[in-house]
Amino acid sequence: MSFFLNQVVIGIQLGSQYVMVALGLTLIFGILDISHFAHGHLYMVGAYLLYIVMVLWDVNYWLALLICMVALALAGILVERAVYRPLRGQPQINTFIAAIGLILMLETLVRGIQPKALSVPKPIDRTLEFAGVSMEVQRLIVIIGAILFIVALQLFIKRTRLGTAIEAVAQDREGASLVGINVNRISALTFAVATALAAAAAVLMAPLAFISPEMGGVLILKAFVIVVIGGLGSIKGAIFGGYILGLLEALAIAYVSSAYKDVFAFAVLIAILAVRPTGLFKGRD
């Protein structure tokens, strides 16, 4: 029983990471119709930045979290300006191919500079025992941190003027530009928020796993799986989908096979699309 509970905790923690990455993806898709395939690689860059800031510069973990989020927000804006904006109005697939170009560049650059996998120390290196479940504090930090970020994102979207503008554009782009919302500014802002969220996920997760240049690839595919299944552009779908995938994966690792842990999600995706090509939940058309 405690083994099962342990896997559930691991599942929620995996799911937390997926949700944070998938949320950014779904926001960007909803607002700009861009399949931002390089999102996972910006996550990877965030993790390496954490290593630089925390290990090389010896900065406090929580301050490093802030620094990484701000830096990656700027990186997100840069990517939007330099890559996606020149391609606006072109077929989606061109944008997607541009993202592949970006991925190849980022991954090779990082691997060229630092080929070895790295690890980051845990800010609080302790394990809690609770009802037969032993849990590292960092896992708790990931889970709680993710919840805080998700709530903060919801508040931002529902309660602030910029946030409501984002939502307005997501729902109706032409209508939004008619009522005087500056779509360029909104799209830059969306990239900033989404990428900062990915950076936060990377910083929270980094102490629990090795950092490697290829970590973004599989993650982004899973995030896409979540977004497709959860409904394109749907925030609720991304949250549910992310946690469910995390849980399913943790249980599959424990009870089925760990060699195939990364492909499990993709098989599910192909199976679902075979039955329902538009995904399980209703998103934006």
Place this chain on the structure above:
Amino acid sequence: MGKSGRYVKASALLILLGIAAALPWLLGKYQVRILTLAMAWTIATLSLNLILGYTGQASLAHGAFLGIGAYAFGIMVQRVGLNFWISLPLACVVTALLGLLVGLPSLRTKGPYFAIVTLCFNVIILKVFENWNWLSGGIQGQVVPRPAFLTQRWARYYFVLAFLLLTLVAMRLIVKSLLGVTLMSIRSNEDLAEAVGINSFRNKLLAFVISCFVVGLAGALLALENGQLDFTITNYLYSFYLLIYLLIGGVATLSGPVVGTIGLYFLLDYMKNIGIKGVEEFRYFLFGLILLLVIIFFPMGITGGVKRAWEWARGRFRKGEAGEVAG
């Protein structure tokens, strides 16, 4: 094109063919081998061109199908002990059948989602080959024995060249026909194609299956030339390779994939051999950068760019002709 234009084109093709036939006697052993591999890769790029360039569906599963064709061929020849001439077409058929199975669910999705679903499939195949030693032959891999008439390097060169020409002829017949026009209509405007009575799903599936058949052939030829296989042949990075060869050469043309693949293959090999430091590590960086620049500035690729410059020079350049990869 006028009559004289056609003669010019025909004689240019004949000269090219003559050069291709003479090359094994002009080049060194190593170069012949590289050229043979490059030609096999060209067949793979041509297959992607059919589904991406002409039909507008960006398959990122072609790395997997390449590997499946290669393994199907290797296993049939070596483990099953089938005749070479039976194994080769059978390997293509196996790949095509798998393509049918994958195409049925994945072609219901569109645009980037098709790309993602096919990429997911490629990751699955890679993991299966990586973990299932019985299938992939584990660390030793799979030996691919060559028939007696293909033990010579030049013989394999001509063998692959013949299949490349065959593929080019078949592709030309397809794209210049009513079928090819149908595929292009789906790329251009799928809703309109449906509205004029074209069953877009069926045609996309057909293009995908043909494409898989051809990439299976490319895989088998690669296996033949290498004589040895391991699970990395199913890597999805090869899907990206093909995409890059195709985009840089020029989509929806027949010369584009040839120029792009052979050109890039040789260029990278050359850079590696003269020992430019870091080419191995940074080749993907270069690839990525080129891909970005090409997609932003020259969506028609090199051959498209040359063609456009040529038309412009002849005063026939018209605005609005700027292409798209796959609209």
Place this chain on the structure above:
Amino acid sequence: MTALLKVQGLTRLFGGLVAVNKVDFEVPEGSILGIIGPNGAGKSTLFNLIGGTIPPSEGKIFFAGRDITGWRPYRVAREGIARTFQTTALFEELPVYVNLVIGRRMRTRSGLGDVLSRTPRMRRERDETTAKVMEVLEFTGLGRYAGEPAGSIPQEAQKRLAIGVALMGEPRLLLLDEPTGGVGMGETDEIIDLIGRVRERGITVCVIEHKMRMMMSLADRMVVLNFGVKIAEGEPRKVCEDPAVIEAYLGECIA
């Protein structure tokens, strides 16, 4: 005259919005039906329902006595209903004559085998298609644009080409969504003339238009939509004097 197209209680919801609301009408074979209504009245949605682009929420569509409700667009097209779109849809990067060839594709059967082995069927179909392309180029007056990319010819010629592509499949019913929309005043005559000649070939036509004046001379009957509801139907002159129509059009009808 028998009804070629019959629509019964056709309804389509978009979320809470009723875009088309229990619409009934019939189109006799060989006639021209005009469909008018203010912006957002549901005219294009009506065509999308008939053409199978979107399925109706309720109601039935009969074509030549056959229930075609919920059919996929390509099947509807093969049955004999051709259409054009409000925002001109063409295969833009392909030459004009290739656009026409594609319009004929559903009437040809050459498959992969024919193409690779160049069977007699393929040759025959190719020659037939070429002949038909010539005829339609002539009919639409697009001969001089034949080799140019469809996206680069003038707007008005694009509108005619869209009709030409629709004619290639030899339809019995042609649905035209604002065939003169976005075309300059002086250039609409050619298109109106073209529609007249289409009818002379025995093809039944449904046409959506904003320009009342144009409808008066062209249509045999008219249907008026407003907020998805059919508010009037009948002869153009009668419909035009209908108080409900005058109200919907803010008294614009002064033909």
